[in-house]
Amino acid sequence: MNLRIPGPTPLPPSVLEAMSRPIINHRGPEFAAMLREVTARLREVFRTENDVLILTSSGTGGLEAATANLVSPGDKVLAASAGLFGDRLAAIAESFGAKVTKLDFPWGRAVDATALRRRLEVERDFKLVLVVHNETSTGVANDLAAIAEAVRSLGDDRPLLLVDAVSSLGAIELRTDEWGCDAVVTGSQKALMAPPGLALVSLSERAWRAAEKARAPRFYWDFRKAREYAQKGQTPFTPAIAALYGLREALRLMSEEGLDNIIARHRRIGRYTREGIKALGLRLFADEAHASDTVTAVRVPEGMDADGLLAKLREEHGVVLGGGQGPLRGKIFRIGHMGYVSEEDIEGVLEALRKVLKG
Amino acid sequence: MNLRIPGPTPLPPSVLEAMSRPIINHRGPEFAAMLREVTARLREVFRTENDVLILTSSGTGGLEAATANLVSPGDKVLAASAGLFGDRLAAIAESFGAKVTKLDFPWGRAVDATALRRRLEVERDFKLVLVVHNETSTGVANDLAAIAEAVRSLGDDRPLLLVDAVSSLGAIELRTDEWGCDAVVTGSQKALMAPPGLALVSLSERAWRAAEKARAPRFYWDFRKAREYAQKGQTPFTPAIAALYGLREALRLMSEEGLDNIIARHRRIGRYTREGIKALGLRLFADEAHASDTVTAVRVPEGMDADGLLAKLREEHGVVLGGGQGPLRGKIFRIGHMGYVSEEDIEGVLEALRKVLKG
Structure with a gap:
C-alpha cells in the first residue's frame, strides 16, 4: 500500500x-x-x-x-x-x-x-x-x-x-x-x-x-x-x-538527514506534487501562493464521485489518499506528502490517478 | 530482563x-x-x-x-x-x-x-x-x-x-x-x-x-x-x-487461553508469589484476606535500603521490581504478576531475592 x-x-x-x-x-x-x-x-x-x-x-x-x-x-x-x-x-x-x-x-x-x-x-x-x-x-x-x-x-x-x-x-x-x-x-x-x-x-x-x-x-x-x-x-x-x-x-x-535538508525535500516534493496534479488537468484547491508542502488538496472533477475515485485508487492501485472533511467532503481529495516520502512515492500516486481518471 | x-x-x-x-x-x-x-x-x-x-x-x-x-x-x-x-x-x-x-x-x-x-x-x-x-x-x-x-x-x-x-x-x-x-x-x-x-x-x-x-x-x-x-x-x-x-x-x-483460565492462572500465581515471599522470611504488606492476584507488596526488612535492593536485583539478576509510592516509598517493594506471566517468571524473582537477601 x-x-x-x-x-x-x-x-x-x-x-x-x-x-x-x-x-x-x-x-x-x-x-x-x-x-x-x-x-x-x-x-x-x-x-x-x-x-x-x-x-x-x-x-x-x-x-x-x-x-x-x-x-x-x-x-x-x-x-x-x-x-x-x-x-x-x-x-x-x-x-x-x-x-x-x-x-x-x-x-x-x-x-x-x-x-x-x-x-x-x-x-x-x-x-x-x-x-x-x-x-x-x-x-x-x-x-x-x-x-x-x-x-x-x-x-x-x-x-x-x-x-x-x-x-x-x-x-x-x-x-x-x-x-x-x-x-x-x-x-x-x-x-x-x-x-x-x-x-x-x-x-x-x-x-x-x-x-x-x-x-x-x-x-x-x-x-x-x-x-x-x-x-x-x-x-x-x-x-x-x-x-x-x-x-x-x-x-x-x-x-542524519538534517532539518534543513528535510525542509528542502518537502518543498521540492510539494512543488512536484502540485505540478503533477496540474499536468493531469486537475485543479488545486488551495491558493498556490500559500500551498502547503505537506498536504495537497485537489478539487474533484465536476461530475465525479469522490468516494468512488478514492476506492478505485485503493483497490486497483494500492494508493490510499484522504477525502475532504466537513463541508469539503466529496469536493476535494487530499494527498499527504510528509515524513517518510520521496518523489517516487508521489510519482506512484500521480500514475495511479492518471490511470483512474482515464479509465 | x-x-x-x-x-x-x-x-x-x-x-x-x-x-x-x-x-x-x-x-x-x-x-x-x-x-x-x-x-x-x-x-x-x-x-x-x-x-x-x-x-x-x-x-x-x-x-x-x-x-x-x-x-x-x-x-x-x-x-x-x-x-x-x-x-x-x-x-x-x-x-x-x-x-x-x-x-x-x-x-x-x-x-x-x-x-x-x-x-x-x-x-x-x-x-x-x-x-x-x-x-x-x-x-x-x-x-x-x-x-x-x-x-x-x-x-x-x-x-x-x-x-x-x-x-x-x-x-x-x-x-x-x-x-x-x-x-x-x-x-x-x-x-x-x-x-x-x-x-x-x-x-x-x-x-x-x-x-x-x-x-x-x-x-x-x-x-x-x-x-x-x-x-x-x-x-x-x-x-x-x-x-x-x-x-x-x-x-x-x-x-485462546479463555478468561476463566486466565483468572485461575493469576489466582495460582498470586498465591505462589505470596507463599514464596513468606518462605524467604519476608513479610507481606497487604491484609492477606484481600491480597491482590496481580501485585504483591512486600515490606522492606528493617534496616535495609529499598533503592539499593531494587538496584541490586536489576543489575545483578536482571529482575526489575517496583518500589513503594508516596508514603510507602522505601518501606515496601512491589512485584507485578499479571498478564504474560508464569510460575517460572516468579520463581526467577524469588530466586534473585533469595540471593540478594543472603548476599
Missing part, C-alpha cells in the same frame, strides 16, 4: 523495527536515558531552548492539554481559522470556557496576518491567539512568521500564541524561539515519521507563567506535573513506550 | 511482532475491521454488553475522561480509598470541580463495603462513587462485587459507580454488567498484555445518560463523539494504531 493520507504516515523500516523492542520500566534508568535523548532531539526539531513535553495522546489531545493549561474560564481568545482544524482549535478553547472570537478566512486561503494584527491592536485584552500553522483540511500553509510577528508587535503585554503544528513541524520551517511561539503542539504520526500516540508540546517562559495561574480543570493534562517528572527522566503517567521507541529512531534518522 | 513491575508488563512475542505492521489509514475499511474485532473481544473481557470505548492515553487519561463525562462542577462524589490510586481518583474528580468526600481506609487494608453502604444510606445525594478495584500501590484487591452490591442496594436513584480496573481487568474477576458497574476503566499495558498507550472504558446506559448532561469541559475526552465515531468503525482522533495492533493480538491470545 502507498499510504498518502495527511497522516498517519508510513514509517521507515527501522522505525517499525524499533517498536518491537521489549517493554521497559518507565521509572527506570533506561527509560530516563531515552526520554532525555528524545527531548533533546525534539528541541532541535522545534528549534527551541524551551521545555518540550511528551504526552500520550493524539495531536488533538496535545491541543486540549495546551488549552487547559493556558486559559481560565472567561478568558478572551482570538482564533484565526481558515479550515476544519482552525475551527477545531476554537471549539476546544470554547469547551474550556474561554470567550472565543473567531477571525475567519475563506477555506483554501491563508490566514491574513495583517487582519489579525489590526484586530489585536484595537482589542487589546485577548489572552491567547490560536492559529494552525498548516491547515491539513485545505492544504494551506499559513505564514506563521508573519502571524507571530503580528502578535509580537504588541509588546510585553501581548497575548500568548498557541500554534497547532501537527502537520507542519519537522517538514515546514517553524522557528519556535526566533518567532516567539509560546506553545507549539505536534503529533508523532505526521512529519516526524513515528507511530501515532504521542503529542509533543513546547512551552515558552511566558506560557509557563500562564500555566501556573490557569484555572481550567486538568489532571492528566497538567503541564506542571509533566515538567516535574521530566526533570527526573519520567512522565507522570505510563507513556506509550513502543511509540517512544519509534519516535527515538525516527528522530535519529531526521538528525 | 525479567520485568515484574506492576505495569507496564512484558509482551508476548507475537504481540511485539504485531506492532511492527505498517501503519494504515485510520479512516479506512481495514482499520474499521480491526476496531470492531478489538471492541467485540474487549466486551468479553469486560463481561459486558455495553459500549467499550478505546482512547489514546494512559489509564489515568481514561479515568480523567470518565470523570469529565460523568460529573458537573459541584456534584457530590464519594471516593473510597485505601491507597495512592484511590487518592488519585479522588484528586481527578476534585480537579473537575466535584465536591469530593473521601472515605479512607488504612493502606494495606481493603475498602469496607459495609461502611460504604452505611455512608451512602445516610447521605443520599451522591452522584458518583469512585473505587479502585485493585489498589496497585498496596497490593490489595477490593471486594468489588460487595462494593457494587452496596451501591446497587440504593435502588434506581443510586449514584453511578466508576471503577478503576487498571490493574485488575483481565486478571481478577470483574463482572461489569452482572455487578452493575456503570463505568469501568482499564489500560492496555497491564493484564491485557498490550503496549501502553490505550485506555479502555465501558459505559452503562445510566452512565450514558449522565454523559449527555455532564457539564465538565471536554473535547478530546468527549465520549459522545467517541461513540458516534465508533459506530462507523473509527475514533474521533488519530488512534495509537501500533498499540491497537498489539492489543488485537493480545486479545486473540487471551481468547
Whole structure:
C-alpha cells in the first residue's frame, strides 16, 4: 500500500523495527536515558531552548492539554481559522470556557496576518491567539512568521500564541524561539515519521507563567506535573513506550538527514506534487501562493464521485489518499506528502490517478 | 530482563511482532475491521454488553475522561480509598470541580463495603462513587462485587459507580454488567498484555445518560463523539494504531487461553508469589484476606535500603521490581504478576531475592 493520507504516515523500516523492542520500566534508568535523548532531539526539531513535553495522546489531545493549561474560564481568545482544524482549535478553547472570537478566512486561503494584527491592536485584552500553522483540511500553509510577528508587535503585554503544528513541524520551517511561539503542539504520526500516540508540546517562559495561574480543570493534562517528572527522566503517567521507541529512531534518522535538508525535500516534493496534479488537468484547491508542502488538496472533477475515485485508487492501485472533511467532503481529495516520502512515492500516486481518471 | 513491575508488563512475542505492521489509514475499511474485532473481544473481557470505548492515553487519561463525562462542577462524589490510586481518583474528580468526600481506609487494608453502604444510606445525594478495584500501590484487591452490591442496594436513584480496573481487568474477576458497574476503566499495558498507550472504558446506559448532561469541559475526552465515531468503525482522533495492533493480538491470545483460565492462572500465581515471599522470611504488606492476584507488596526488612535492593536485583539478576509510592516509598517493594506471566517468571524473582537477601 502507498499510504498518502495527511497522516498517519508510513514509517521507515527501522522505525517499525524499533517498536518491537521489549517493554521497559518507565521509572527506570533506561527509560530516563531515552526520554532525555528524545527531548533533546525534539528541541532541535522545534528549534527551541524551551521545555518540550511528551504526552500520550493524539495531536488533538496535545491541543486540549495546551488549552487547559493556558486559559481560565472567561478568558478572551482570538482564533484565526481558515479550515476544519482552525475551527477545531476554537471549539476546544470554547469547551474550556474561554470567550472565543473567531477571525475567519475563506477555506483554501491563508490566514491574513495583517487582519489579525489590526484586530489585536484595537482589542487589546485577548489572552491567547490560536492559529494552525498548516491547515491539513485545505492544504494551506499559513505564514506563521508573519502571524507571530503580528502578535509580537504588541509588546510585553501581548497575548500568548498557541500554534497547532501537527502537520507542519519537522517538514515546514517553524522557528519556535526566533518567532516567539509560546506553545507549539505536534503529533508523532505526521512529519516526524513515528507511530501515532504521542503529542509533543513546547512551552515558552511566558506560557509557563500562564500555566501556573490557569484555572481550567486538568489532571492528566497538567503541564506542571509533566515538567516535574521530566526533570527526573519520567512522565507522570505510563507513556506509550513502543511509540517512544519509534519516535527515538525516527528522530535519529531526521538528525542524519538534517532539518534543513528535510525542509528542502518537502518543498521540492510539494512543488512536484502540485505540478503533477496540474499536468493531469486537475485543479488545486488551495491558493498556490500559500500551498502547503505537506498536504495537497485537489478539487474533484465536476461530475465525479469522490468516494468512488478514492476506492478505485485503493483497490486497483494500492494508493490510499484522504477525502475532504466537513463541508469539503466529496469536493476535494487530499494527498499527504510528509515524513517518510520521496518523489517516487508521489510519482506512484500521480500514475495511479492518471490511470483512474482515464479509465 | 525479567520485568515484574506492576505495569507496564512484558509482551508476548507475537504481540511485539504485531506492532511492527505498517501503519494504515485510520479512516479506512481495514482499520474499521480491526476496531470492531478489538471492541467485540474487549466486551468479553469486560463481561459486558455495553459500549467499550478505546482512547489514546494512559489509564489515568481514561479515568480523567470518565470523570469529565460523568460529573458537573459541584456534584457530590464519594471516593473510597485505601491507597495512592484511590487518592488519585479522588484528586481527578476534585480537579473537575466535584465536591469530593473521601472515605479512607488504612493502606494495606481493603475498602469496607459495609461502611460504604452505611455512608451512602445516610447521605443520599451522591452522584458518583469512585473505587479502585485493585489498589496497585498496596497490593490489595477490593471486594468489588460487595462494593457494587452496596451501591446497587440504593435502588434506581443510586449514584453511578466508576471503577478503576487498571490493574485488575483481565486478571481478577470483574463482572461489569452482572455487578452493575456503570463505568469501568482499564489500560492496555497491564493484564491485557498490550503496549501502553490505550485506555479502555465501558459505559452503562445510566452512565450514558449522565454523559449527555455532564457539564465538565471536554473535547478530546468527549465520549459522545467517541461513540458516534465508533459506530462507523473509527475514533474521533488519530488512534495509537501500533498499540491497537498489539492489543488485537493480545486479545486473540487471551481468547485462546479463555478468561476463566486466565483468572485461575493469576489466582495460582498470586498465591505462589505470596507463599514464596513468606518462605524467604519476608513479610507481606497487604491484609492477606484481600491480597491482590496481580501485585504483591512486600515490606522492606528493617534496616535495609529499598533503592539499593531494587538496584541490586536489576543489575545483578536482571529482575526489575517496583518500589513503594508516596508514603510507602522505601518501606515496601512491589512485584507485578499479571498478564504474560508464569510460575517460572516468579520463581526467577524469588530466586534473585533469595540471593540478594543472603548476599
